Each structure stands twice: as C-alpha cells, then as structure tokens.
Amino acid sequence: MENLLTLKHLNKSYQIGTEQLQVLFDINLEVHAGDFIALLGPSGSGKSTLMNIIGCMDTADSGEYFLHDKAIHLADDTQMTKIRNQEIGFIFQKYQLISQYTVLQNVIMPLLIRGIPRKEAVKLAAEKLEMLGMADRLNHKPNELSGGQQQRVSIARALVGQPSILLADEPTGALDSKTGEEVLNLFQELNDMGNSIIMITHDPKVGQKAKRIVKIIDGRLYLE
Amino acid sequence: MSLKEILNLVWINIVENKFKVILTSLGIIVGAATIVIVIAIGLGGQRDVQEEFKNLNAGTVTISDNSNSSRSGSFSGGASPNFMKSGSQGGSRSNNRTGLSGSRNMPSGMMGGFPGAMPNTQQIKKTTFTNTDLEEITYFVDNISQIALMAKGSSTIQGGTLEDDLTTTIVGATEEYLEISNLNLLIGSFFDSISDEEKERVAVLGYDAALNIFGNIFDAYGSQININSKKYSVIGVLEQTGSVVSEITLDSAVYIPYQTAEKYVLGTNSSPQIVVLVDDVNKIETTIASLQQLLSEMYPTGNISVTDAGSQVAASQKSANTLSILLISVATVVFIVGGIGIMNVLFVSVKERTKEIGILKALGSSRKDILLQFLLEAMLISIFGGIVGVIVGYLLMPLVRLTGMSVIASTSGSIMALIFAIITGTIFGFYPAWQAANLKPIEALNYE
Numbered sequence: 001m002e003n004l005l006t007l008k009h010l011n012k013s014y015q016i017g018t019e020q021l022q023v024l025f026d027i028n029l030e031v032h033a034g035d036f037i038a039l040l041g042p043s044g045s046g047k048s049t050l051m052n053i054i055g056c057m058d059t060a061d062s063g064e065y066f067l068h069d070k071a072i073h074l075a076d077d078t079q080m081t082k083i084r085n086q087e088i089g090f091i092f093q094k095y096q097l098i099s100q101y102t103v104l105q106n107v108i109m110p111l112l113i114r115g116i117p118r119k120e121a122v123k124l125a126a127e128k129l130e131m132l133g134m135a136d137r138l139n140h141k142p143n144e145l146s147g148g149q150q151q152r153v154s155i156a157r158a159l160v161g162q163p164s165i166l167l168a169d170e171p172t173g174a175l176d177s178k179t180g181e182e183v184l185n186l187f188q189e190l191n192d193m194g195n196s197i198i199m200i201t202h203d204p205k206v207g208q209k210a211k212r213i214v215k216i217i218d219g220r221l222y223l224e
Numbered sequence: 225m226s227l228k229e230i231l232n233l234v235w236i237n238i239v240e241n242k243f244k245v246i247l248t249s250l251g252i253i254v255g256a257a258t259i260v261i262v263i264a265i266g267l268g269g270q271r272d273v274q275e276e277f278k279n280l281n282a283g284t285v286t287i288s289d290n291s292n293s294s295r296s297g298s299f300s301g302g303a304s305p306n307f308m309k310s311g312s313q314g315g316s317r318s319n320n321r322t323g324l325s326g327s328r329n330m331p332s333g334m335m336g337g338f339p340g341a342m343p344n345t346q347q348i349k350k351t352t353f354t355n356t357d358l359e360e361i362t363y364f365v366d367n368i369s370q371i372a373l374m375a376k377g378s379s380t381i382q383g384g385t386l387e388d389d390l391t392t393t394i395v396g397a398t399e400e401y402l403e404i405s406n407l408n409l410l411i412g413s414f415f416d417s418i419s420d421e422e423k424e425r426v427a428v429l430g431y432d433a434a435l436n437i438f439g440n441i442f443d444a445y446g447s448q449i450n451i452n453s454k455k456y457s458v459i460g461v462l463e464q465t466g467s468v469v470s471e472i473t474l475d476s477a478v479y480i481p482y483q484t485a486e487k488y489v490l491g492t493n494s495s496p497q498i499v500v501l502v503d504d505v506n507k508i509e510t511t512i513a514s515l516q517q518l519l520s521e522m523y524p525t526g527n528i529s530v531t532d533a534g535s536q537v538a539a540s541q542k543s544a545n546t547l548s549i550l551l552i553s554v555a556t557v558v559f560i561v562g563g564i565g566i567m568n569v570l571f572v573s574v575k576e577r578t579k580e581i582g583i584l585k586a587l588g589s590s591r592k593d594i595l596l597q598f599l600l601e602a603m604l605i606s607i608f609g610g611i612v613g614v615i616v617g618y619l620l621m622p623l624v625r626l627t628g629m630s631v632i633a634s635t636s637g638s639i640m641a642l643i644f645a646i647i648t649g650t651i652f653g654f655y656p657a658w659q660a661a662n663l664k665p666i667e668a669l670n671y672e
Contacts, residue, residue, distance in 0.1 A: 081590050157587075
C-alpha cells in the first residue's frame with residue numbers, strides 16, 4: 001500500500017533557558033491511506049510536539065517528513081500554510097471554534113481561505129454538518145452548543161476541505177464518557193468511509209478504538 | 225482568501241464589538257472634528273480679512289503722525305534745512321524726488337539729505353496736519369487722485385430714541401473721505417467743503433449708528449442729535465458696509481466736517497491723518513517714496529508714517545494665516561493622540577484574539593490575510609470615526625460661532641478630515657496587524 005505519510009529519523013529539541021531539552025528522538029513512522037492510528041502516551045511524552053510537526057505547525061530539527069511525495073522538511077512557511085489548509089484536518093481537545101462566528105461561518109473557513117466561493121463553501125459545509133447531525137444549528141454561536149455538539153462542528157470543519165489526514169488531539173479529553181464514546185464511534189465511521197486518522201490520547205481505553213496503537217514515551221516511539 | 229470574505233470577517237468582528245469600536249474611534253472622532261472646525265475657522269478668518277478691507281481701496285495711502293509711538297514704517301524727518309519748505313521751491317524738490325528709490329519697507333530714520341547736519345539731541349515733535357498740507361502734497365506729489373484729511377475721536381451723543389448717552393466714534397473728515405473710503409449714501413448727502421470752512425454743525429451717520437440712535441433710517445434723516453451737548457443736523461445716512469478701516473468701524477461711526485470736529489469735538493490735541501488715493505496701484509511705491517521725501521522736508525523733526533492699504537491687508541492676512549497654522553498643529557497633535565489610542569486598542573485586541581489568530585493559522589490563513597484583516601479593521605474604524613467626526617464638527621460650528629469667530633464650512637475641509645482619519649488609522653493600525661500576522665501558530669493556539 002502506498003504510504004500517506006512517512007517520518008524518518010526526526011529529532012526535535014527546545015531551548016529552555018540555557019538548557020537544550022530534546023523532546024523527540026529518532027522518530028520513524030509510516031502511515032498508510034485509510035489508517036486509524038492512536039498515538040498513545042503520557043503527558044510530557046512529546047506526543048503533542050510530534051502532532052504539531054505532522055500537522056505542519058512546527059518543524060523538526062533534523063530528519064525527513066514526506067506527505068504523499070512532498071518533502072515537508074524542505075517546505076517554507078508559505079508552503080506549510082498551504083498544506084495545513086489543503087491536506088490536514090485538525091480536531092482539537094478544546095474544539096477551537098471562533099466564538100464570534102456562527103457554526104456555519106466556522107465550518108466554511110477552511111474553504112474560504114482556500115479561495116472557494118462562499119456559495120459553494122456553504123453547500124459543502126451544510127452537507128458535512130447534516131451528516132454529523134448539526135443541520136439545525138447552522139446559525140448558532142459555539143457557546144450556545146454543548147461540548148459534544150461543538151466537537152461535531154470542529155469535526156465538520158476538519159472534514160469539509162477533504163484533507164489527506166485528520167489529526168485529532170485528545171478529541172474526547174473535554175467530553176464526558178458517554179459523549180466521548182459517541183465521538184469515538186463517529187471516528188470509526190469516518191475511518192470506515194475512507195478517512196485516514198491520527199489520534200493523540202493518553203487514555204489506553206480510547207486508544208483501543210483505533211486500528212493501530214503507537215506508544216510514545218519520553219520522546220521515543222514504540223510500535224506494536 | 226478573497227478581499228470580500230476578509231471584509232466580511234472584519235465586519236463580523238466590528239459588529240460583535242460595537243462598544244469597543246466606538247471607544248477606539250473616539251480619538252479619531254475628536255481629531256476629524258478638530259480638522260473640520262480648524263479649516264472652517266481658517267476660511268472664516270480669511271473672509272474676515274477680505275471683509276475688513278472691502279472698503280479699503282488698494283491705492284489708499286495713509287499718512288499719520290507717529291510721534292507718540294515708534295512703529296516700523298515710520299521715519300523721522302532728517303532733511304537738511306536747505307530743503308525745508310520755507311527755503312526752497314518745487315523745482316529743487318522734484319529733482320530730489322526722482323533720485324529716491326521708493327520702498328514701502330523703508331527703515332525708520334530715512335534720511336533725506338545730510339545726516340550729519342542734524343544734531344543728535346533732536347526732539348521729535350508732534351505734527352498736526354492741516355488743509356495747507358493737503359495743498360502742498362497735491363502740488364508736489366504726482367499720481368494722487370483724491371486726498372482727504374480726517375481725525376477720529378470718541379464722544380457722547382444724545383438724541384433720537386436714546387435714553388442714556390451713547391459713546392461712539394466721531395470722524396472729522398473733509399468731503400473726499402466719502403469716495404476714498406468707498407462709502408455710499410443711503411439717504412441724504414455728505415457735507416462739502418463749504419460746510420467744512422463754515423464749521424457747520426452737520427452730521428452723517430453710519431448705518432448702525434442711525435439704527436442705534438433713531439431705531440430706523442428714515443427717522444434719522446433730517447433729525448437733530450447732540451454731540452458733546454451741541455446740536456447737529458443729520459444730513460445723511462450711509463449704506464451698511466460691515467467693514468473696518470484704520471481702526472474705525474465704519475457702520476457705527478458719526479461723520480462731521482473736519483474743521484467742525486476740530487473746533488467742537490476733538491480739540492487741537494487730535495491726531496489727524498491724511499488719506500491719499502493713488503490713481504495707479506503700480507505707482508504706490510514711488511508715490512510713497514515721494515510722500516516720505518516731501519514730509520521729511522516739511523516736518524524735519526516729526527515722526528510721520530506712510531502706510532499703504534496693501535501692507536495693511538498683508539499684515540492682517542499674515543495674522544490670520546498664523547492662527548490657521550496654530551490650529552492645524554493642534555489638530556495634528558489630536559490626531560497623533562487619537563492614533564495612539566487606536567494602536568493601543570488594537571494591541572489589546574490582538575492579545576484578546578490571539579487564539580482566534582492561532583485557529584485561523586491552523587486552518588491555513590496566510591500572513592497576508594491576517595495582516596489585511598486587522599489593517600482593514602483599523603481602517604474601517606477610522607473611516608467610521610472620520611465620518612462621525614465630520615458630523616460632530618458640523619454640529620459644533622454654531623457653538624464656535626457663539627464665541628464670535630467666523631467659521632465657513634467647506635467640502636474640502638471634510639474630505640481632508642476623512643483622509644487624515646484614514647491615514648492615521650492605517651499608520652497606527654499597521655504595527656498591531658503586523659504583530660498579529662507574525663504570531664507563531666502553536667503559541668497562538670495554546671495562548672490562554
């Protein structure tokens with residue numbers, strides 16, 4: 001199967017005061033189209049840093065990162081910005097919806113940024129929101145919605161641009177267990193529909209829902 | 225992202241933060257209102273100057289005794305005794321005249337002959353002009369079409385509907401004064417040279433003076449008034465002019481024959497002036513020079529100034545311009561303060577919306593889009609502030625008028641205020657916008 005995403009010998013460290021703190025050591029990972037990977041690790045293990053690098057929000061100090069055939073480790077800021085918009089769908093623990101925008105305005109943002117006309121963007125967004133059971137909430141503001149509903153909106157926003165990969169950072173972290181369960185089931189459905197997903201979690205039970213678990217401890221990956 | 229969609233986002237943010245937008249634009253509102261008013265005052269001032277000198281012929285030259293003060297433009301007579309009036313006739317004078325370079329800005333102390341001949345202990349003497357001087361000037365100086373003698377003072381008036389004494393300006397003048405000062409009669413006639421010689425007690429009233437004393441013009445004509453407790457017949461009333469010439473408010477003055485004034489009102493202590501109308505404006509400089517030369521010979525110990533209308537107008541214009549420049553600097557300061565206000569609020573706004581910026585960056589918004597969004601927000605706020613400021617400026621104009629300043633509203637003033645507002649918003653909005661655009665996505669996203 002063709003590799004969707006390939007990481008080779010990634011290293012990353014941060015300068016904290018005068019000290020150099022290495023957070024990722026020689027990361028090697030291959031993700032195939034249609035994968036559903038759980039990146040499981042305790043807090044401080046470097047999983048968020050890895051996620052940011054995969055999501056083109058941060059860069060590694062050394063090593064190679066290919067998304068499809070693109071050498072991301074060579075990309076400049078403008079190219080990374082474009083890749084974030086077209087190839088990556090972010091789902092955050094705290095939803096990260098823009099509070100003064102309506103649900104619809106939030107969801108069409110990735111498409112507007114891409115330059116797609118509003119009319120078409122609204123049509124695509126409405127489809128996704130309907131699929132996620134949010135069709136009657138288009139003109140609500142995020143703070144008028146429950147946590148589960150907000151997470152659905154953020155999932156709709158991640159899906160609307162048809163990205164190559166969905167990156168979910170503790171997607172159930174802010175939800176109660178029942179709603180969390182629903183969101184995880186939704187992820188399984190989305191994966192069945194052909195979406196590739198990488199999900200970060202510290203909770204092994206949440207990790208069980210994925211097809212494949214990759215553990216990360218102290219900045220090193222342990223494949224199972 | 226299309227500009228239309230960026231503007232849409234800006235609009236969403238402005239609508240969501242109405243109160244903050246109004247607070248932010250306050251500085252701009254004040255600045256724009258100030259500009260509108262400043263320009264209106266500037267234009268008003270210029271019109272005032274024009275109005276003030278409306279009745280002043282460009283060719284008017286005023287000769288006055290300056291012995292009590294030493295203003296610039298005056299000169300003390302320093303001619304050699306050889307050239308004094310008693311010792312010589314016209315021929316020698318005209319020879320001297322042609323040798324002089326005429327200048328309006330003649331420094332004081334212009335010496336007409338041999339400076340060393342005059343003793344340093346010379347006393348400046350007071351000069352009182354008479355009809356003889358008029359004859360001398362008319363005889364020896366070319367290019368003079370009209371010449372009048374006038375003196376002013378103030379006196380109390382009774383009569384008409386007045387209950388209390390009215391103190392007003394009394395102008396004693398010869399008949400040519402009417403034409404030189406561009407005055408027109410509304411009713412009746414002006415006094416002539418016979419009235420002057422006979423020292424007749426006749427008076428012509430300024431328009432406002434007639435209204436003040438009699439309530440209306442027709443009652444004034446043919447009536448009698450008391451000036452300094454002596455009866456005068458009102459033989460005419462002047463048209464309204466609204467202007468001021470040689471510190472005389474023409475409309476509220478009372479005009480009587482020169483010699484009458486000298487005898488009954490002003491006394492011999494008055495300071496008469498000679499007003500000359502030059503027939504060709506281009507010859508004013510040479511005429512002034514000739515007059516100075518002649519007067520220095522006639523009154524070697526006097527301190528006599530010769531000023532023309534042009535320089536009076538220029539001086540007033542200059543002071544009006546100085547006021548404008550002062551006001552414009554005030555407006556500039558107001559705008560800078562307003563701009564700093566905008567910058568402050570935008571900095572806070574960028575801080576508050578750091579998370580939003582992080583989200584937009586995560587979704588792939590380019591720096592350019594974010595920079596534009598914040599910059600357009602600043603511009604829109606300042607356009608709003610500018611428009612409100614112009615309206616406020618117009619609303620405040622009647623209040624400014626109450627202070628007695630004249631203001632003239634103008635479209636160019638409003639446009640200038642708007643342009644200044646937008647420039648201020650753009651300049652001061654740029655740095656916060658640039659800062660927003662250059663936030664690091666992860667840091668912005670995790671900002672609490």
